[in-house]
Amino acid sequence: MREGTVRTTEVWKKFRQDDRPSYLQDRVATLKDRIQGRSRPSWRWALSDIDFSAEPGESWALVGANGAGKSTLLKILTRVMYPTAGRVDVTGRVGALIEVRAGISPLLTGRENIYLTGSLMGLKRRDVASRFDEIVAFAELEDAVDRQVKYYSTGMQMRLGFGVAAHLEPDLLFVDEVLAVGDASFQQRCLERIRYVLGQGTTLLFVSHDLAAVEATCANGVWLHNGGIRTRGPIREVLNDYRAAVEGEAESRPQIEGLLKVSKIEATSPDGGLPKTGGRLDVDISIHSDERYRAWVYLGVSEGAATPIFLLNPGRETMFEFGQTDVHCTIGSLPLPAGRYYLWGGVYKNWTNGEELVGWQPLTHFDVYGPELDAAPRAVVRLSPLHVDSEWEIEKV
Amino acid sequence: MLDGASYEKAVVGRSADPSLSPGQKGAAAVPDEPRPEILFHRRVRLIPALRELWHFRELAITLAERDLRVRYKQAVLGVAWALITPLFMMLAFTLIFTKFTHVNTGGAPYALFSYLGLLPWTFFSSAVSQGGLSLVNNVPLLNKLYCPREVFPIAAIGDAFADMLIASFVLLLLFPIFGYGPELISLLYVPMLMGLLFTFTIGVTIAVSAVVVYMRDLRLVLPLVIQMGLFVTPVVYSSHSIAKTELALVIYSFVNPLAPVIDGLRQVVLFGHHPQWLPFLAGSVSSVLVLAGGFWLFKRLEAGMADIA
Numbered sequence: 022m023r024e025g026t027v028r029t030t031e032v033w034k035k036f037r038q039d040d041r042p043s044y045l046q047d048r049v050a051t052l053k054d055r056i057q058g059r060s061r062p063s064w065r066w067a068l069s070d071i072d073f074s075a076e077p078g079e080s081w082a083l084v085g086a087n088g089a090g091k092s093t094l095l096k097i098l099t100r101v102m103y104p105t106a107g108r109v110d111v112t113g114r115v116g117a118l119i120e121v122r123a124g125i126s127p128l129l130t131g132r133e134n135i136y137l138t139g140s141l142m143g144l145k146r147r148d149v150a151s152r153f154d155e156i157v158a159f160a161e162l163e164d165a166v167d168r169q170v171k172y173y174s175t176g177m178q179m180r181l182g183f184g185v186a187a188h189l190e191p192d193l194l195f196v197d198e199v200l201a202v203g204d205a206s207f208q209q210r211c212l213e214r215i216r217y218v219l220g221q222g223t224t225l226l227f228v229s230h231d232l233a234a235v236e237a238t239c240a241n242g243v244w245l246h247n248g249g250i251r252t253r254g255p256i257r258e259v260l261n262d263y264r265a266a267v268e269g270e271a272e273s274r275p276q277i278e279g280l281l282k283v284s285k286i287e288a289t290s291p292d293g294g295l296p297k298t299g300g301r302l303d304v305d306i307s308i309h310s311d312e313r314y315r316a317w318v319y320l321g322v323s324e325g326a327a328t329p330i331f332l333l334n335p336g337r338e339t340m341f342e343f344g345q346t347d348v349h350c351t352i353g354s355l356p357l358p359a360g361r362y363y364l365w366g367g368v369y370k371n372w373t374n375g376e377e378l379v380g381w382q383p384l385t386h387f388d389v390y391g392p393e394l395d396a397a398p399r400a401v402v403r404l405s406p407l408h409v410d411s412e413w414e415i416e417k418v
Numbered sequence: 419m420l421d422g423a424s425y426e427k428a429v430v431g432r433s434a435d436p437s438l439s440p441g442q443k444g445a446a447a448v449p450d451e452p453r454p455e456i457l458f459h460r461r462v463r464l465i466p467a468l469r470e471l472w473h474f475r476e477l478a479i480t481l482a483e484r485d486l487r488v489r490y491k492q493a494v495l496g497v498a499w500a501l502i503t504p505l506f507m508m509l510a511f512t513l514i515f516t517k518f519t520h521v522n523t524g525g526a527p528y529a530l531f532s533y534l535g536l537l538p539w540t541f542f543s544s545a546v547s548q549g550g551l552s553l554v555n556n557v558p559l560l561n562k563l564y565c566p567r568e569v570f571p572i573a574a575i576g577d578a579f580a581d582m583l584i585a586s587f588v589l590l591l592l593f594p595i596f597g598y599g600p601e602l603i604s605l606l607y608v609p610m611l612m613g614l615l616f617t618f619t620i621g622v623t624i625a626v627s628a629v630v631v632y633m634r635d636l637r638l639v640l641p642l643v644i645q646m647g648l649f650v651t652p653v654v655y656s657s658h659s660i661a662k663t664e665l666a667l668v669i670y671s672f673v674n675p676l677a678p679v680i681d682g683l684r685q686v687v688l689f690g691h692h693p694q695w696l697p698f699l700a701g702s703v704s705s706v707l708v709l710a711g712g713f714w715l716f717k718r719l720e721a722g723m724a725d726i727a
Contacts, residue, residue: 031452031453031456033451033452033456036725037725049633052629052632052633052719055632055718055719055722056715056718056719066451069449069451069452070449070452096561096724099562099563099564100563100564101560101561101562101563101564101724102724102725103458103460103721103722103724104458105452105457105458106452106453106456106457106458107452107456107458108456115563115564117562117563119561119562120558120561120562125558126484126488126559128488128491129484129487129488133484133487136480137480137481137484140474140476140477140479140480140481141477141559141562141563141565142563143473143474143477143565145476146476146480
């Protein structure tokens with residue numbers, strides 16, 4: 022079993038805020054301050070009061086907007102960066118995949134790079150040698166391993182980086198938003214590999230904006246917001262909070278108009294209560310127009326982001342005359358588990374690629390009452406959280 | 419993997435309370451800034467720092483090997499470049515200082531005399547110019563995983579040493595040409611002189627490498643400073659031609675520890691004498707001071723490198 026643990030207590034990190042160019046005299050002053058152990062003002066807190074811990078075999082996702090401090094936290098955990106305040110304890114060998122090209126020397130061959138990364142991780146050469154073939158096979162670089170890395174494609178560099186980081190038996194594996202570069206089959210193998218190292222007790226920290234991959238890979242999550250921990254806990258709860266906040270921001274944008282103007286939006290169940298899983302949902306939208314349009318109306322339901330779980334349209338063009346048009350849509354059987362969902366909509370002049378009359382945007386949200394979403398097995402990516410009624414019969418023969 | 423000894427932490431009060439589980443913390447308001455008692459102070463202790471460096475010796479070797487490969491892989495003449503620079507300088511110096519002006523070499527052939535000066539000088543100058551930029555040039559590697567940052571300048575010094583070894587083979591040619599043989603006493607004293615040379619070179623290189631991260635302008639100034647260094651170092655001339663008295667020689671050796679190294683090499687290899695002890699001692703004292711100061715400065719600046727780079 023591996024013994025990779027991470028513990029941070031009250032970690033703070035401040036960053037220089039002003040981006041004015043620094044001339045020689047500024048740098049001399051900075052240098053002088055630094056030697057004397059002083060620091061200068063105009064900083065902002067990139068991380069504030071981070072308490073976080075991960076035990077061997079745990080998998081944690083870090084989610085949050087750009088600039089929330091995810092990468093800074095990882096850098097502090099890899100000990101590349103020092104915290105301004107607080108305590109950081111990291112035990113175990115760290116394998117990190119921070120940027121695709123970080124630590125890869127373009128002038129060296131793939132083979133030389135594998136050994137270089139190995140020694141950076143603190144491994145002896147013979148340890149690297151014993152896993153060399155496995156890494157090369159995983160990264161599918163058999164033909165390219167003795168070529169200089171500058172002739173590699175981005176995907177090949179990523180495969181090399183991931184292969185090394187994940188195969189040199191790290192106690193801790195940090196993956197920062199890099200898997201997106203690989204093709205679909207490689208991404209799948211990365212997730213499989215991550216599942217395998219998790220099974221061996223490696224502790225995983227995963228930073229990604231691909232929430233589906235995050236949900237499939239990690240059991241726990243931390244949502245960082247402006248340098249602080251907003252939510253921490255089981256991944257699905259964290260993601261629900263995070264998605265809701267993304268939606269909240271989108272909703273606060275007060276523009277439900279394009280060439281057409283949306284005035285009334287309602288998503289209700291017929292009995293006036295909460296919509297139920299498998300029950301009916303009525304959507305009523307009123308649209309004002311100053312001109313005649315033939316247009317396509319689209320509705321989508323999402324967990325917050327602009328990418329919907331499913332899309333609906335009437336299947337034909339809608340005529341908008343001068344004045345108000347009421348659009349009514351009934352979803353007969355709502356295939357959603359319990360939770361909060363967001364109704365998105367848009368109106369387009371032609372079918373799938375037409376001019377926007379109303380841009381794709383969140384219209385309203387609704388809560389669904391019903392069974393919780395079943396948990397997925399580790400490293401199984403579920404694209405959409407749908408609830409499907411099913412009956413099973415299992416007989417022993 | 420690491421004992422974390424060089425990664426000292428401040429004392430933590432509040433959060434050490436085990437009854438406060440992470441989940442409950444959200445209830446407490448996040449303070450505006452950290453409590454002063456948890457501010458991070460990096461304490462550097464010599465022995466753990468050296469132990470950690472030793473732990474990463476393979477990384478230093480791999481890095482040195484990488485840089486050598488990269489350097490010679492792309493060069494048509496390959497390893498020959500290590501010979502060409504000192505060889506050509508020696509030829510040029512020999513031409514100038516034997517045809518146009520005269521330098522007192524104490525009776526030794528000028529080519530040998532200057533080559534013995536050029537070997538340590540080339541080592542020092544290439545270590546400082548390559549090693550000085552080693553941190554700036556390795557930013558992607560620095561930002562990936564932790565390692566004691568000294569490995570980068572030290573790897574560059576290793577490369578410079580490898581070049582010096584290669585360039586030393588020219589001596590095998592020069593000795594028979596001039597009918598000279600290295601004195602046997604060299605075996606004893608040359609390692610000692612090399613020790614002094616290394617101490618001084620490491621001290622200067624790590625200091626320069628750390629400062630360059632904060633002041634990139636130095637990259638442009640560095641070659642100039644190194645070139646000037648050639649003239650204040652007894653490479654083309656002998657120390658005795660500028661330091662006439664014993665005291666002057668000691669002071670000169672203290673200010674420029676390369677002087678006793680080069681003088682010593684000539685004394686030992688060409689004449690079979692032992693090095694002059696007082697200048698050697700002066701150079702040693704100042705080298706150790708430079709190394710200690712360089713290491714202190716490096717560790718001082720190391721903590722903030724990732725913020726700047």
